[in-house]
Amino acid sequence: MHRNTAGGPIAVGVADVVKTYGRGETAVRALDHVSLDLPARRFTAIMGPSGSGKSTLLHCLAGLNTVDSGQVRIGQSFLNGLTDAELTKVRRDRIGFVFQSFNLLPTLSAEDNILLGLRLAGRAPDHSWLDTVINALGLRDRLRHRPGELSGGQQQRVAIARALAGRPEVVFADEPTGSLDSRSGAEVLGFLRMSVRELGQTVVMVTHDPVAAAHADHGVLLADGRVARHLPCPTADTVLAALAGLGA
Numbered sequence: 001m002h003r004n005t006a007g008g009p010i011a012v013g014v015a016d017v018v019k020t021y022g023r024g025e026t027a028v029r030a031l032d033h034v035s036l037d038l039p040a041r042r043f044t045a046i047m048g049p050s051g052s053g054k055s056t057l058l059h060c061l062a063g064l065n066t067v068d069s070g071q072v073r074i075g076q077s078f079l080n081g082l083t084d085a086e087l088t089k090v091r092r093d094r095i096g097f098v099f100q101s102f103n104l105l106p107t108l109s110a111e112d113n114i115l116l117g118l119r120l121a122g123r124a125p126d127h128s129w130l131d132t133v134i135n136a137l138g139l140r141d142r143l144r145h146r147p148g149e150l151s152g153g154q155q156q157r158v159a160i161a162r163a164l165a166g167r168p169e170v171v172f173a174d175e176p177t178g179s180l181d182s183r184s185g186a187e188v189l190g191f192l193r194m195s196v197r198e199l200g201q202t203v204v205m206v207t208h209d210p211v212a213a214a215h216a217d218h219g220v221l222l223a224d225g226r227v228a229r230h231l232p233c234p235t236a237d238t239v240l241a242a243l244a245g246l247g248a
C-alpha cells in the first residue's frame with residue numbers, strides 16, 4: 001500500500017491538480033496545482049475562505065468533478081481516464097457521502113434509507129457491521145421512522161449510517177453541520193469522529209466552521225485554489241488564527 005511521509009496509508013490524494021471553470025476572460029481557476037495526500041483512518045477537515053476551492057477539491061477527490069490536469073486517486077486507484085461507468089462504480093462501492101441537507105428519501109423509513117445504496121448496488125448487507133453502525137449512532141429505536149419524524153440531528157445520523165453502510169474507503173462530508181443547531185452539530189461531529197476512532201473509517205469534511213474543524217485530527221487550509229497550510233490537531237483558536245493570517 002502507498003504510504004505518506006508519516007508512514008501511514010493514504011486514503012485519497014491529488015497530485016498537481018488544476019481545475020478551471022469557464023473559458024477565456026471569465027475563467028476561474030478553482031484549483032491551482034494542488035497536491036495533497038490524505039491519510040486513511042483519520043478525520044481531515046478542509047477549510048478556507050469562501051471561494052477558496054474547498055467544494056471543488058472535495059468533488060474532484062470524490063470523482064464527482066473531472067480535473068483539467070493532474071491526478072486523483074482513491075487508495076491505489078487513479079480516477080483519471082476511468083469511464084463514467086467505472087467512476088460510478090467507484091463512487092457506489094468505495095465512497096460514502098454526507099451532505100449539508102441530509103438528502104434522505106422522505107417516503108422511506110430510516111432503515112430503508114440506510115440500506116438504499118447497498119440495494120441499488122445489488123450488494124448484500126453485512127448485518128454485523130450494520131448493527132455496529134446503527135448502535136454506535138444511537139439509531140436502533142428510530143429505524144421505523146421516516147425522515148420527517150426525525151430531528152435534523154437524527155436525520156444527519158441516518159445519513160452518516162447510510163454513508164457507512166457499505167464500509168467505504170472514505171466518507172466525504174460537505175458542511176455536515178451547516179443545517180444544524182450547535183448542539184446537534186456537535187453531536188454529529190462526535191459521531192463522525194467516533195466512526196474514525198472506533199470503527200476505523202476515514203472522513204474528509206469540508207467546513208466553514210472552526211469549531212467543527214476542531215473535531216478533526218488534521219486541518220488543510222485552502223486559499224485561492226492552493227493549499228495554504230496544514231494544521232495538525234486543529235483547535236477553534238488555531239483555525240481562526242490561521243484564517244485571520246490569510247486575511248479571511
Ligand SMILES: Nc1ncnc2c1ncn2[C@@H]1O[C@H](COP(=O)(O)OP(=O)(O)OP(=O)(O)O)[C@@H](O)[C@H]1O
Pocket residue numbers: 021022028029030048049050051052053054055056057208
Ligand atoms: N460551476 C461553477 N462554475 C463557475 N465557477 C465556479 C463553479 N463552481 C465553483 N466556481 C468558482 O470556483 C471557485 C471555487 O469555488 P468552490 O465552490 O470550490 O469554493 P468553496 O471554498 O467551496 O466556497 P464556499 O465556501 O463559498 O462554498 C469560486 O471562485 C467559485 O465561484
